[in-house]
Amino acid sequence: MTADISFVDLILEASLLVQLVMLILMGMSVVSWAMIIKRSKVLKEATKESETFEDKFWSGADLAQIYQDVKKRKDDLSGTEEIFYSGFTEFLRLRKSNADSPAFIMEGTGRSMRVAVSREVEDLETNLPFLATVGSISPYIGLFGTVWGIMHAFIALGEVKQATLAMVAPGIAEALIATAMVYLLQFQR
Structure with missing residues (x-):
């Protein structure tokens, strides 16, 4: 015995509210x-730039020369x-006016x-x-969709004299799809 219900059909046949939750x-x-993805690229680039500069900084080169090179690209x-x-700009500024006070x-x-x-941080x-907020609220939004779908399944079940699994299966299935979407969002965290 097989059911001819596809994932897309379950979404399309879900109630408007559950479709909105899924959307x-x-x-x-x-x-x-x-x-x-954007943050990942930015962090990789920042790490690469930091390593490049640290290599230059710890190479033993003259700090004043490194400063001049950096200043050209300020x-x-x-x-x-x-x-x-x-830091070096402030150091040079303070050294001019307070040469006798190293502290x-x-x-x-x-x-x-x-x-x-x-x-920089x-x-x-x-x-x-934003990502933390999405990670925090998505289970509750999905749970709302799940509860709504199950509630509709039980309401449909209560309206008939003889209940069958075929009557409640679509409502429960749409509820479980909303739950699956929550797990997709939680996977990102």
Whole structure:
């Protein structure tokens, strides 16, 4: 005995509310995957740039020369180079006006670098709040669709004198599809 119900038929025959839930879950999944792929590329690029700069920095080259090289590209800096540029710029500025206070110079340089680190971390963490929100709310949205589908299955069951599995199977199947979509979203986390 086989059923002639396909996945697409179950979606098309689902109630409007369950279809809306599935559409919302699918939309959140597509947007989330796009953000995850983009973030992955950004993080790989940041890691590569950081390693390249660290190799240059620890090579024993003159820091003033590295600074001049970085300064030429100051509009295109990111990551470790941006932190270095920010710190070295502040170091040079403070050294001119406070040459006799090395502790003050180092404190100001450190503060400037901490601000630069904070900005770079913020750039790298772009979209994380959205992804966390999607990961948190998607089970509840899917559960709502599941409960709605099962509720419709039992309402249909209560309206007949003789119940059969064929009568409740489509409602339960549409509910389980909503649940499956939740698991797809949770897989992303």
